[in-house]
Structure formats: structure tokens, C-alpha cells
Amino acid sequence: MTDWARLFVSYCQYDVFTVPGASGVGIYVLGDDLVHVGGPHQFTGFCGIHTGWIEARVRVLPAPPTVIDTGWDVISEATLWSPSGRLSVVGLMGGGAEALTDVAVPRGLIRVRVHARDRLHETVRTDGDPPERHELHVWAVSEETPWRTVLADPGGRAWEQKPAKAAEQAMLSLVPRPSNRPAVLRPLPPDPYEDDAGLARVAVVRHRPAPVEVPVGVLPVGDLEVRLERVDGETLTWSWTTADAPIFPEPLTALPDDEPSTVRLTSGPDGVTLRHEGVRGRHAVALGLIWDHLLDGAGSYPWLETLRGQAAEATAQAEKTRRLKAAHDAERWGGPPPPERLRRLPSQAQSLARMDRPLLDRIDALPVARRREAACWAARRAMRVAGLEQIGWIADALAAAEAARPLPRSFTEQGGAAAFRRLLADPEVPHSTVTLRREPTRLGAPHVTEMLQQAAAFPALLALANDDPLVAAIDAVHHAALAHGDDRDRFLADAHTALR
Template identity: 70%
Template sequence: MKLFVSYCQYEVTAVPGAPGLEIYTLGDDLLHLNGPSRLTGFCGTHTGWIDARARVHSEPPARAEVGWDAISEATLWCPSGRLSVVGLMGGLTETLTDIAVPRGLIRVRLHARNRLREGLRTDHDPPEQHEIHVWAVADETPWRTLVADPQAREWEQKPAKAAEWAMLSLVRRRSGRPALLAALPPDPYEDSTGLARVAVVRHRAGPVELPVGVLPVGDLDIRLERIDDTTLTWSWATAADPIFPKPLTTLPDEEPSTVRLTSGPDGFTLRHEGVLGRHASAVGLIWDHLLDAPGPLPWSEPLRAQAAKAAARAERSRRLADERDAAQWGGRPPSDRMRKLPGKARSLALVDRAVLDALETLPGARCREVACWAARRAMRVAGLEGIGWIAEILTAAEAGQPLPESLGVAGFNRLLSDPDVPHTTVPMHLPGHGVSEILQQAAAFPALTALANDDPLGAAIDAAYNAALAHGDDRDRFLADLFGRVGLR
């Protein structure tokens, strides 16, 4: 079967679109790792068709097949039991898409031959051929070269870079997707329901020393605690001193796992048991670094850089929020109490921030007095103080009696339909909107309905604001009276 490749590459993937390790970090001339569920295969053909086929085995092949120029293999995490081989730029072949393979860890072995570069290929050369062999495995083990192409180039290996990516992938922070948007549906390719935990295995010919203690990982720690001379527990915990403005609190894995080190005639074997399958590749790359390059942790500096950027963003957001609050609240941000208060607090701040601040300092009883005083002044200036039913409501409020439940919409409708109610207009000054004319009685009446507010501060603020509105061009004089006569100093 034919597969269209681009830039001398194709991908073998079990979770399409998943973020992964940069190419050219780990691998050889045939295979490069791209993360837990993806690898890249290399061709001689830059852009065009190659022969490719996949074979799924029920058990590991006894030995590498002969007749191939290059053979390399790696372990992938395949939770869905589907594997696809696609060209780098999306070249698809139906028989190589969603191939049924075992769920869980799989070993993928690439075979290649006749990988001639396009400038060297002639019409008489055999076609380039690739085979992808797949079988189930219980352990995550490193990639390896079984047959090296004699014409292959040497690739620089970057295990520290791989370990950095691996750790950052385990402590990835939540996306910035707005909470108002519906949650994205789960990716069926990532469904690991029913799959058991796995083991990560690493072998070294020479002596190795297991790290013991705490590995700092930004806002989290990995705690490696010794059980005996050859056994550790690996567990995640939140750090005592997190480095991000909004610390990460969700652990990559809530359960501890076990690390065992055994020795034999051919060297030392580390076996990390009880690892989540989706973490196995990353944990393996981390162990490669810990076993071979003890010392500075390659993920520490990138995490500090991320934290510094996050702190700068948080400070910028805080500063912009303060500036926005200052513009919306008459010169400076409000208190938390005032910010949460419903009603006209922000509107009064834009009219006279000093009045708002003074009201906030008053005890509840004084707030009630101010609310009643402001409501009476509003009724007076609008010619409503002598309207019988309004006068009764105002007197009842001043006496501390409950107000009628119909004071809201029904009361406003009665106001507009009562033939005894005058109809006058006053100018309304709105910051940023210029001046317009409003019905004075409609502006004043909410000062009366504000008295029904159970919160004395809310009642005082709403009554004061609506009374100021009802005074039109005399608003500032009213506010001065509020300061002077009521004692807000």
C-alpha cells in the first residue's frame, strides 16, 4: 500500500493532535520520539509516495527480521487501541488509519529499506519500503536501534531536554479556556478506562545511585522516600513554597508508586511500578536523566521562567484592574464590601466618591437615618412629600416600620398614574454621557423604595444617589447638605 510523505517524514500516532516532544531530541536516523503516544519515521523520499504497511503481532517477534537497512523501535501509550500512520502533512491511507492494536502500552518497530535520497534515485531503483510492527508490552522501555543503516547520520541526543519536556508535561497548568464556555468533550483516543498501571524499566551496565529526598517541581514536589536499600516510594505533594502566583494544587497522580533497583551479572535494573500509563513515557525520560546526569534539574529553570512570566502577567492584570476600578469608582478601587454591594454604590462613587466613603464608615443605625433623610429630601424636591400615600410610606419608614411589599413596580406604576403627582423635569448629568432631561418624580421615587433594603448601608447609598439625581443642577448643594447636616465629616 502507498503512503504519501512530506519532508522525509511520517508519523505513527495513537492520540492524534496530542502535544509532544520536539523532533530531533531523541532518536536515530529512522525513528524519533515525539511524546508518549507519537513517534516520527524518517524516509529517503522528501515528498512523494512510499510503500508502507503495518503488522500487528499477538506476541513479541522472536528476533529482528533480516533484509532491512534500518530497524528501530520505541514504546507508545495507546489507550484507545487505535494507531494511525500518516504523512507529515496529513497524507492518509485508509488501511493505515485507526489500525486495531492492543490497548495500553505497545511496542512499535519501524523497518526501512531502499531509502535513497531523491537526487540519487533513478527509475531503475526499487521503491522505498517501510513496515510498522506492533505488539503489546507490559513495561515502558527506552527506544533503541536494532539495525543501523550504514549510511545513517549520527543524531545528537538531548536527554536533559527530553527530561525537561517530560516533567513539564506532568505538571501542565490548566488552559486559559474561559469558564463560561462549555467543557470540551473527552477525546475518545485518550480514554484509558479499565487499563492497569504499568512499570517503567531502565537498565544500566554500571552502578547507579537512587536519588532520595525531594525533587522540587515548581509548585509541587516529588518525594522519594527510602523503604530499604533497594526500594523507594515515589509520591507527589504540594510544595511548601510554591513559585506561581496561582499555585498548582492538583497532583499528577494521587497514588504513590514503588521504585526497585536490582543488580545482576549484566548490570543494574530500575523498575518503577504502579505508574499511570499516560505518564510512563515521561517518567522514563525523567529516570534517564536522574540515573545518568545527577545534578541540576533541567526543568527547574524553565519553571522559574514560567513563574516569572505568570507573576508579571498577574501584576499587569492587577494594575489594569486597579486602573479600571479607579475609572469606574471615582478615582480609586473600592473596598471588597463595597464592590459586592448591589445597587447604586458605583454610580454614587462617580458622582461623589467622598460621600460613598463616608457612608461606609457609619454604623447601621446611622445609615438608616441617612437613608430616611435623603429619601425625604428627594420627595420634597420632587413635590411628592405631600402626596398622601407617599407621605404615609415615608413616615412609616422613619418610624422603623416595615414597608409595603407593593412598593416596587406597583408603587412606581401608581406614581405615574396618580393625577395628583406633578410632572417636572430636571437635567441629569451622567459621566461620559453629557446632559439629558429626566422626569424628576421618576428620579426621586427610587430613593423611597431604597428604604425597603434590608442592608442599611445599601439603603443609604441608593437613597442618597437617587436623591442627588432628583436635585438636578442642585445636586452638589444636596451632597454638601448630606455632609453638613447629617454629619458626614
């Protein structure tokens, strides 16, 4: 048992949780004047004081209590899932106490009973009044049962219960959409508070004083569905599966639970008891809230409208993304994107497409043998326009390629770096400049600069070293076009004629 600790609360509230930051059903959905259910990992406790200090402590019990403690004004209890075996009590605005943080509790399902006394608002509290105190008793359980008021405050407020809203949020928590975290980022490390390795499956238990109708058949849950199939008069199986007609553009395929579970109905003089056995502990509280609605909700599925709304938004966003991508691809490729094999080539295909998309398609359509011829034709045109066709060692390399002989090692190793250095150092190589035009993009007008014409042309010859004739042809034509500068359009027209 922890010692009494001072806890600063705001708006008459404090949080009790087992997983920090876990989402839940929200406040003012289910509960009484002391406790409001928040979900599998959290509930809200209510104080008399609006803003100020209370005293609180936690007692961990070895077994469920057999008697109700006296000396308290109000008592309520609820079930939580504590995968890490830790529980914290924190003021609504984050005020905490070391003694109430990460208190060791049993791992798995726990029942938490909250006792409170002297809940006075500060407007009526006097210096002679005892401090407001809240004591939490915690013990392990293997069955999830509904929250309940153990001892009611005679002057407490009667809160409206919203089981349909709770069921909606509970079902949504079981079928979360995949994270939008970019794939290029490292996956987030697992949350140690959510580690439920080695914990046994549990049961969800609900009781009704009168006969109930269980919805046998299919429970629609967006991209997924639950199949409730009858085994005999008192037994059904609950199993998750993918829906035949998913509603999201990228359907959810991961099931909340790959194993079927068993639903048993037993009748007695005091009513009907439902036991949903063999469920994952982390799902027990949510399934309990869902069963509360299914048993009383006359066949309605409150989560469907929300899922359909999410699916409509996702579909609209997917269509917007598709249109933007299509426009971007059209800009990058000068029209509809080419086949995937062409897009993946380690080549200048995209740059050539922006110059002359039909020419890229023409090269792609050439037979393999013609592609190598096209590469040699473009390389010779590049050497000619740059005044390199008659430079001995360059002419020899070009002739070797045209005769289907290997290029010298200086052209093939390290991307032809040695040959390029020789080009720049050879005193016989002419030096002229050529206008280099960059195609316009959405970001602005085309960029114009000048570069050494021989440096622009030489990569067309180096392209002949590529073992893939298609890459060689694309790259040679692209660099030859650059080497022609302002006369590029005439070269491209000649290429269409030569490569028929």
C-alpha cells in the same frame, strides 16, 4: 494486518501517534535515522523520499516477536501509550490513508517496531526502483523500555542525542499549568483518545552496564517536588508532593499521581537494572526519559530553568493584572475598593461611590438605626426637589416609612412597578426635567442627558421598601442626588452634614 496503503510524505517524515495533537519532546532530540521519539503518544518516522508517495502498513502482533524480520534495510522501535487502543500513521503535512487511520491496537503501553526498505531520495530514484515501504509491528507491553535501533542503516546519519532536553520536556509534560480557558465557558468534553479508565499501572525499566548513583532526596519541580526516599539498599519510594516554597503566583496543587511508586535497583554481572514499578501508564514514557537523564546527568535538573522562566513571566503578568484591576477598581469605586460585603450588595453603591466616595463610606459607617433614618431623609429630600412631597398618596407612603410602618403593597411588590405606573399617570404629579450626568470613564468624557425629574426622584422612595437598611440608605441617597440634577453637589454636601 492492514493492506499496503499509499501515504504522501513531506520533508522525509511521517507521524505515528495514538492521541491526535498531543504535545511531545519535539523532533531532533532523541532517535536514529529511522525513528525520532516524540513523547508518550507520538514518534516521527523518516523516509528516503523528500516529498511524494511511500507505501505503509501496520501489523498487530499477539506477542512480542522472537526473531528479527529479514528483508529490511533498517529497523527501529519505541514505546507508545495508547489509552484508546487506536494508532494512526499520517504524513507530516497531514496526508493520510484510511487504512492507516485509527488502526485498532492494544490499549495501554505498546511497542512499535518500524521496518523500512528502499529509502531512496527522488533525485536518485528511477522508474525501475521498487516503492519505498514502511511496515509497523505493534504489540502490547507492560514495561516501558528505551527506544532502540534494531538494525542500523550502514549509510545512515548519526544524530546527536539530547537526553537533557528530552528530560526537560518530559517533566514539563507531567506538571502542566492549568488551562487559561475562561471559567464562563463550558468545560471542554473529555478527549476519547485519552480515556485510560481500567488500565493497569506499569513499570519503567532502564539498564546501565556500570554502577549508577540514584538521586536520593528531593527532586525540585517548581511548585511540586518528587521525594525519593530509600527503603533499603535496593529499594526506594517515589512520591509527588507540593513544594514548601512554590514559585508561581498561583501555585500548582494537583499532583501528577497521588499514589507512591517503587523504584528497585538490582545489580548483576552485566550491570545495574532500574525498575520503576506502579506508575501510571500515561506517565511511563515521560518517566523513562527522566530516568535516562537522572542516571547519566550528574544531579542536574534541566526543567528547573524553564519552570523558573515561566514563573517569572506568570509573576510579571499577575502583577500587571493586579495593577490594571486596581486602576479599574479605583475608577469604578472612586478610590480603593470598599470591603467585599459592600461590593456584593445589590445596590447603587458603585454609582454613589463615583459621585462621592467619602459619602458612601460615611453611610457604611452609620449604625443600623441611623441607616434607616438616612434613607428616609434622602427620600424626603428627593420628593421635595421633584415636587412630590405634597402628593397625597406619595406623602402617605413617605410618612409610613418614617414611622417605621410598612409601605403600601404597590411600593413593595415587583420592585414598585405599580406605584411607578401610578406616578406617571397621576395628573397631579408635576412634570419637569433634570440634567442627568454620567461620571467620566477611561472611555471618554462624562455623558450629559435629561430625564423626567419625578422619575429620577421616585426610586428614592421605593428604596425604603428594602429590608436591608444599608441598601435602602445607599439607594435613596443615590437617587436623591440624581433628582437634584445640576444642584447635586449641594445636596451631597448637605448629606455629609445630615449623616454625621
